[in-house]
Amino acid sequence: MKVRIDVTLKPGILDPQGEAVRNALTTFGFTGIRSVRxxxxxxxxxxxxxxxxxxxxxxxxxxxxxxxxxxxDFAIRAD
Amino acid sequence: MKVRIDVTLKPGILDPQGEAVRNALTTFGFTGIRSVRxxxxxxxxxxxxxxxxxxxxxxxxxxxxxxxxxxxDFAIRAD
Structure with missing residues (x-):
């Protein structure tokens, strides 16, 4: 069976990659972005x-x- | 609201990172792994x-x- 795992940075851990994507999205004209992780x-x-x-x-x-x-953190989806 | 996006390689596209993880898991003694992406x-x-x-x-x-x-491919989870 197929299992999916979401691996995410814990809250409070800096995410420079997410910040870079957020800045890029802003440059592309997207507004109303509160955070990207x-x-x-x-x-x-x-x-x-x-x-x-x-x-x-x-x-x-x-x-x-x-x-x-x-x-x-990790979260497992097995369905 | 929070939106999650799953970005995955299309079927058939080689995934060397997944292969490396699969090999590492085998080294750790895990068996029965058909694929890792x-x-x-x-x-x-x-x-x-x-x-x-x-x-x-x-x-x-x-x-x-x-x-x-x-x-x-991408899949959006907005809930």
Whole structure:
């Protein structure tokens, strides 16, 4: 089954890439932008087909490798 | 309102970053991984509060700047 992981910077962590995108959007004429934050989207196709077990495996992957717990949060979408 | 954009590589486009992560996960002892693809997650906080209008604005942003239509797809989550 396919599992999606949203890896985002924790609130309060500076996001210069997001700021750069925000400035670029302003240059393109977009208004009313309060903030832009950039994260990673990781899509993993697993042989495992049971959603609960897939979620457990992917949580392990995030804690060990995919997310940096000091500065990043992760959210798993397994549907 | 907050709008999330998933920017992913189109099917068939090589993803060396995803391959590297897949190899790293295998090294960590994870098995049963069929594929790993890495995309971007962009979170934009807009002054606009009407979901339909926010979606229209963000679609414009994606087409003009945030996604490369040649190699990337985008999906908007406005809830």
């Amino acid at each position: 950039i994260g990673k989207l990781i899509e993993i196709e697993l042989a495992e087909s049971e959603p609960g077990e897939a979620r457990r495996i992917v949580t392990d992957m995030c804690e060990q490798l995919l997310a940096n717990a000091v500065i990043e | 890495i995309g971007k997650l962009i979170e934009i906080e807009l002054a606009e509060s009407e979901p339909g209008e926010a979606r229209r604005i963000v679609t414009d942003m994606c087409e003009q700047l945030l996604a490369n239509a040649v190699i990337e």
